[in-house]
Amino acid sequence: MPTYTPPLRDMQFVLHELLNVSEGLRKLPQHADIDRDTIDSILEEGGKFCAEVLFPLNQVGDREGCTYKGDGVVTTPTGFKEAYQQFVEAGWGALGMDPDFGGQGLPHVIHSAFMEMMNSANQAWTMYPGLSHGAYNALHAFGTPEQKKVYLTKLVSGEWTGTMCLTESHAGTDLGILKTKAEPNADGSYSITGTKIFISAGEHDMSKNIVHLVLARLPDAPAGTKGISLFIVPKFIPDAEGVLGARNTFKCGSIEHKMGIHGNATCVMNFDGAQGWLVGAPNKGLNAMFVMMNSARLGVGMQSVGLAEVAYQNSLAYAKDRIQGRSLTGPKAKEKAADPIIVHPDVRRMLLTQKAYVEAARAFSYWAGLAIDREHKHPDEKVRKENADLVALLTPVIKGFITDNGYECTTLAMQVLGGHGYIAEWGLEQHVRDARINMIYEGTNSIQALDLLGRKVLGDMGAKLMKFGRAVQETIKPFTENPAMQEFIAPLNSLQSEVQKMTMEIGQKAMKNPDEVGAAAVPYLRLLGHLVFSFAWCISAGVAMRRLAEGASGDEAFYKSKLSTARFYFAKLYPETAALMQQARAGSSSLMELEEVNF
Amino acid sequence: MPTYTPPLRDMQFVLHELLNVSEGLRKLPQHADIDRDTIDSILEEGGKFCAEVLFPLNQVGDREGCTYKGDGVVTTPTGFKEAYQQFVEAGWGALGMDPDFGGQGLPHVIHSAFMEMMNSANQAWTMYPGLSHGAYNALHAFGTPEQKKVYLTKLVSGEWTGTMCLTESHAGTDLGILKTKAEPNADGSYSITGTKIFISAGEHDMSKNIVHLVLARLPDAPAGTKGISLFIVPKFIPDAEGVLGARNTFKCGSIEHKMGIHGNATCVMNFDGAQGWLVGAPNKGLNAMFVMMNSARLGVGMQSVGLAEVAYQNSLAYAKDRIQGRSLTGPKAKEKAADPIIVHPDVRRMLLTQKAYVEAARAFSYWAGLAIDREHKHPDEKVRKENADLVALLTPVIKGFITDNGYECTTLAMQVLGGHGYIAEWGLEQHVRDARINMIYEGTNSIQALDLLGRKVLGDMGAKLMKFGRAVQETIKPFTENPAMQEFIAPLNSLQSEVQKMTMEIGQKAMKNPDEVGAAAVPYLRLLGHLVFSFAWCISAGVAMRRLAEGASGDEAFYKSKLSTARFYFAKLYPETAALMQQARAGSSSLMELEEVNF
Structure with a gap:
């Protein structure tokens, strides 16, 4: 019953009329030849994929959820696996990734716009490739050439997916007290032992391999955050050519029953002497973690832009269609038994609040996407630094402000539907439940505020x-x-x-x-x-x-x-x-x- | 894992120290002999019932939900039926009801305090007797002596439960356009035909009979709200002594899958020439409906007081227990790896917001309970009128302000728990989902605001x-x-x-x-x-x-x-x-x- 139409005109307004992206990108050598038409047609095609393939799976995913089959096996909801196959074959996952590893090398700002549509269509599904993107960022920044060759190409192609294994049951916000251990092996690898919780996409049936990036402590590590290292821990251990070998010694122990994002598996991961390889320098894992985390925080903001957009569309459609009562200034739809509820000032307040928040949030997050492109690719170091500073300053605002507003917007969208908003089949209450996690994960919004101020x-x-x-x-x-x-x-x-x-x-x-x-x-x-x-x-x-x-x-x-x-x-x-x-x-x-x- | 302790000390503070209830009640002849000790021991006993019988069923009810078995049959979650039996046997349902019909005749203000605890313990369960209370109020005000004799005594004893059948799929806020028909029969009864939706407690297995109060139109009724009449439509038709006879011709057609209050059956009711009896005057059904509705609106406010209280208790316990990070002003629990999160100013903001809102809401709603006692039972007509006016003015504020705050409070309680708040077993996310309906039903909060201003x-x-x-x-x-x-x-x-x-x-x-x-x-x-x-x-x-x-x-x-x-x-x-x-x-x-x- 719910519908989703990619808001292409509004996206174009931001990209071309507010941000002038093609002009901005012309100054970045590797994006100098991207014009407005190319951008529009990528987003139009991407929008079709989101609306036609991902969106129809959104309510299915919520209803079915993921299933823990015992012995570490997790299955995703009906259709998730097939949609992922289509996604990989069409190359959507590689959109913003490095051409050196098979990516399409499109600017981040275009990737941002595409992510908005994916999240409108299906946040729980989008988290699977979303987590891969976080792992990609960390490995791209800190991996050895060998690690990049084996892991990055597979993450870019989408054949494998990734995760971020940070949280432990006693260590969430405070990663300094985490306990997972990494003992050096004779061959240069490490044995990882410990239990991680809240691992999104930690186990599933959508890809051939899952690459976990795990925070753990070396035997001689200093206490606190200065003693944390990052390790690659693949589900199946690949050889130097990426050919899969033995199953590694860890398992998903259970999955969480949670308020929303039911289609995404939130896993308890038990590492039992699992073989892993150090990423970056010993005891410097937090640096790599922040590369994943900052990208994830911007991604979470985009999740809420997407959810608020789809909720707005459906509450608007209802407000135009539902007749109930008369306008306080006299009947408007005289031929009907009542007026559409959009005549009422307070219904308009609820709609306009969503509209005003979603459209500003879109402008803000695409702007950040373009700033990230400039931060990484502008030839002038001063411009790079300027943009790095702006992105650093505003990342917590994107995460905190947009996700708080996203919850408010989806809550208002539900309210426009009255009693029907509370009923699952209308789809609105799912958006509220999904939107709620965005205020919590990747650093609660209190933490964002402390980071900012x-x-x-x-x-x-x-x-x-x-x-x-x-x-x-x-x-x-x-x-x-x-x-x-x-x-x-x-x-x-x-x-x-x-x-x-x-x-x-x-x-x-x-x-x-x-x-x-x-x-x-x-x-x-x-x-x-x-x-x-x-x-x-x-x-x-x-x-x-x-x-x-x-x-x-x-x-x-x-x-x-x-x-x-x-x-x-x-x-x-x-x-x-x-x-x-x-x-x-x-x-x-x-x-x-x-x-x-x-x- | 969640816990609930009746906040007796805080309740006593409001009842005895802010409101001085026993002094106030002394001026109402029928309550002149209720002293502080009696009140306290009733609430202590009532609290035990809520904490020991109802609260353990809260998560069960959410997990299992109600089940539609086909052919109109609905079963409630494990334990609901047995708890209802205990409730009836102990006489808790009859607390505030008229002694002429077997009630205990306690003041409304005491009933309010008891309702707070019931809602803290289990809102979905509490709605079953809660709806009976609405039906009781309408019949008490508008029923004939014969109707009262048959129906009121059974509603008071709890042997039968009641409902309010108002909404139709095209008529919610705007009851003036409802279509259900009532055709007069030769014997003075009416044949009711039509479909009602969103009927809470519309069908279940907890009582022997269900008494529906149904809004419908007589054949010659004027259009709009001036042509609505109210009918009693019992599931099993009783004789003049209350002995159950034939099954009436209506059925529950399905139940809704909804965001929360899973333990309460939200029914589609199909009336197919069902036999009903007029309550009050023809075409004056809206008056009777408002008697139910005003009582229900105060009841909804109390639902949110209850939910916010239990959510506060559990988020507070977590904030004292969970150690994570250090206070910005230096370590407080030096012997531990980290400080309890209650040292952080923003965690305190989230706790104190709940505390300040819950405690003021409690004072406000008990005050309204006492005002209702005065409105109905004070010997001085001027005082009755004064209190009636205050209750009329503030009913929409209780419904609108307390339920909006209740949603905010339960949302904050979840946030205090971070990721754990999003996980079902901790119980917090259920409170948010349950609290969300309170902003919608019995008149959306926009409607409350219009009613007020x-x-x-x-x-x-x-x-x-x-x-x-x-x-x-x-x-x-x-x-x-x-x-x-x-x-x-x-x-x-x-x-x-x-x-x-x-x-x-x-x-x-x-x-x-x-x-x-x-x-x-x-x-x-x-x-x-x-x-x-x-x-x-x-x-x-x-x-x-x-x-x-x-x-x-x-x-x-x-x-x-x-x-x-x-x-x-x-x-x-x-x-x-x-x-x-x-x-x-x-x-x-x-x-x-x-x-x-x-x-």
């Missing part, structure tokens, strides 16, 4: 934040002359200066009491999120106004819709910043004064 | 709101002399005057454009919610200060905890009002300007 902002005395501020001002400069733009520019500028002022205040308080950072971090992250979204709506409005002034060639309705949504954002969502500023300024005392025993 | 506030030009304002000022008067109380009284007073000012503004705008009501209603309801919670925390702080000044007889920690939680509320939750005021004032234009086709 403590490390990324105060860690360099606000230098990265100032860079972002300058980028904002530079981008809006072309619009500042237009008096009609003041309704958007004024609140953006006011928020930007408020955030800067508040950052200094918190920085000063934090020097006396580090708990002030923990107390302010969550509202601070949301404030920065609103700063980014104000920016996104400001330039969206600016571009829309310009196009309308130029005549908009038959597309007036589209641009007017952008203008109206921008107005809605500033009228109804931006005001949250008033509360957030008070909350961030309220400090730590009211949080800390109650003694633990008196809770 | 349109009907209850603007409908009498703010008269009921002024009454509430006077009640607030009278109650806080004993505390206003204390300078230490200003930190709580000042924000309460400021919010109260802001709400009054804003009400006039919206009223004036609404005269020109009725959509202004729909546009402001949801933030307005939350503002009024915060006004009530500010009031609750203000008097809680006042009482706590007084007790501490008196020496507090060994209970200092308890009262200090109230003071700290009040401070937290005003520092971190109250600031939401700054955003809400901007949102409510932003009006309808940004909601209405986008044309439907351009969404």
Whole structure:
């Protein structure tokens, strides 16, 4: 019953009209020849695959879930395996990967847009190749040439999939206390022993081999995070040519019964002297882990963009179709027994909240995709560094702000459907359940907030934040002359200066009491999120106004819709910043004064 | 793995120290002899039943759900039937019901407190007797003496259960367009034909008979809500002595697969010329429906108080037990590998948000319970009217504000557990799924907001709101002399005057454009919610200060905890009002300007 249509026009608006990607990519030698038509046709084809192959499996996957068959065997829901086969054959998994290992070498920003559609269609399924991508990133950055030759080519082709084995039952946020051991063997390999939990895609029947990247401790490792190393631990041990040999000595012990993403196997992995190979330097595993993790955090943000988009589409369709009650200003659909519920202001609030959040989140995450391309491929080192800083600063905002909003959006989408929203067959409640994990995994949203305020902002005395501020001002400069733009520019500028002022205040308080950072971090992250979204709506409005002034060639309705949504954002969502500023300024005392025993 | 301990001390604080119930009840002739000890021992015993009998069935019910066996037969999860037997035998269902029909005649406020514990223990199970209570209320108010004799006694004893059959697939919020027909029979009964959906407890195996109260249209009924009548339609048709006879001609056609409350059967009911009897006057069914509905709305608020309480208890236990990372101000549990996560400011924010919301919601809903007792049983008509007005005004706030907060609280409780929160066995994710329905059923929260602002506030030009304002000022008067109380009284007073000012503004705008009501209603309801919670925390702080000044007889920690939680509320939750005021004032234009086709 639910439907999904890839939002190609909206994606093109961001890619071509807001970000001007083909112009930006022209400055990166390896992407200089990608034009707008190529991008559009890749996304159109990719969208078909998502809508026609992945989306029909979304409710099936939720209903059936994965099954633990005993003795380490896990089967995925009906159709998952076949869809993966199609995905690999069509080369979709290799889209953004390195041509040296068989990848198609497309820019990250295009990969981001494709990921949005995959996640709209089926988040649980998309996590299988998603985890491979994390493993690919770590091996690409830290693997030896031999490791890359064997493992990367198979991860790129999709013949094998990957995982990230970090968490243990007593060690989640705090990886420093993990216990899995790695004992050196005579042949240069290691014997890995320990139990990992919450391993997404840890065991399944979709690929010939599964490559686990496992954090463990060497015998002489220092305590804490400085004593963690990263190991490749393949399910079947390949020879130097990638031909599979013996089954390694570890198994999936069970899978979790969880709130959502039922189609993805969340595994307990028992490593029992399993053979593994060190990736990168001994005791430097956390560096490699952060390469996976940062990419995963951006990926999680994209999961919520995707879920919020599909939920919006279905709640909008319902709101136009469902007749119930009359408009407060008199009947609108006089020929019917009642008006469609989209006439009601509060139904519109629920729809526009989704629309405003999804479209800004799309702009924000594609922008980050392009920044990653620049960070890695721009010939000018200064530009690379500039973009690396912006990506570092905003990664926790993408993860934290977009996933919190994604949960709110899917919750609102359900609410538009009333009682039907609570019923499984309509599909909305699944989106809420799936969206809920995004606020937790790859670092809870509290951790994102601490990373943002403590490390990324105060860690360099606000230098990265100032860079972002300058980028904002530079981008809006072309619009500042237009008096009609003041309704958007004024609140953006006011928020930007408020955030800067508040950052200094918190920085000063934090020097006396580090708990002030923990107390302010969550509202601070949301404030920065609103700063980014104000920016996104400001330039969206600016571009829309310009196009309308130029005549908009038959597309007036589209641009007017952008203008109206921008107005809605500033009228109804931006005001949250008033509360957030008070909350961030309220400090730590009211949080800390109650003694633990008196809770 | 999850646990539940009835929060007796906190309940007593509200009943005896904030509300002074036994003094209040002394003025109601039929409750004049209930003292504090009686109340406490009823709740202690009731709490045992909830914790020992109902709570162990909560996860079972979620896992197994109800089963549709074909041919109209529905079975409930393992243990549900037996628990219901115990419930009936112990007389718990008859607690607040009329002694004329076998009830125990206890005050509503005690019933409310008992309902909180039942809902903490098992919302899905509690809905079975909960629906009976709605049917009881309607029959008690509108049934003939004969109907009462046959049906009420069985509903009170619990031998039979009841339902409310309102919704049809095309008619939910808008009952005026419902189609179920009632054709008069020669013997004075009616033949009911039509299909009802979303009928909670519509069919099950827990009681001997099920009494459906069905909304339907008489042949000559006027269109819309003025042509709806209410009928009793029993599953088995009783004779005048209540002896069961023929099976009536209707069946459960299927049950819904839904996000939560799996243990409660949500039924499609097909009435096929079923025999029914008119309740109340022809075409006046909506009056009777509102009697059920208002009681149900208060009951839904209590469901969320219960869920938020049990979620809080379990997230608190986890936060004290789970060690992970170190406090930002240096190690606290030096003997351990890490500190318990309750040392982190943001974990405390998540716990204190729950605590502040749950405790204020408890105070608010018990207060409403006592007001209902006064409304129905006070000898002075003026007092009855006064309380009726307050209950009418605040019912949508209880339903809307407490259930929205309940969802937020259970979502935060899950978040405290990180990845474990997403796993079913920990129990937290079930609370979120169960809490989600409370924002939808018995009138979505948008409808509550419209009812509040349109009907209850603007409908009498703010008269009921002024009454509430006077009640607030009278109650806080004993505390206003204390300078230490200003930190709580000042924000309460400021919010109260802001709400009054804003009400006039919206009223004036609404005269020109009725959509202004729909546009402001949801933030307005939350503002009024915060006004009530500010009031609750203000008097809680006042009482706590007084007790501490008196020496507090060994209970200092308890009262200090109230003071700290009040401070937290005003520092971190109250600031939401700054955003809400901007949102409510932003009006309808940004909601209405986008044309439907351009969404």
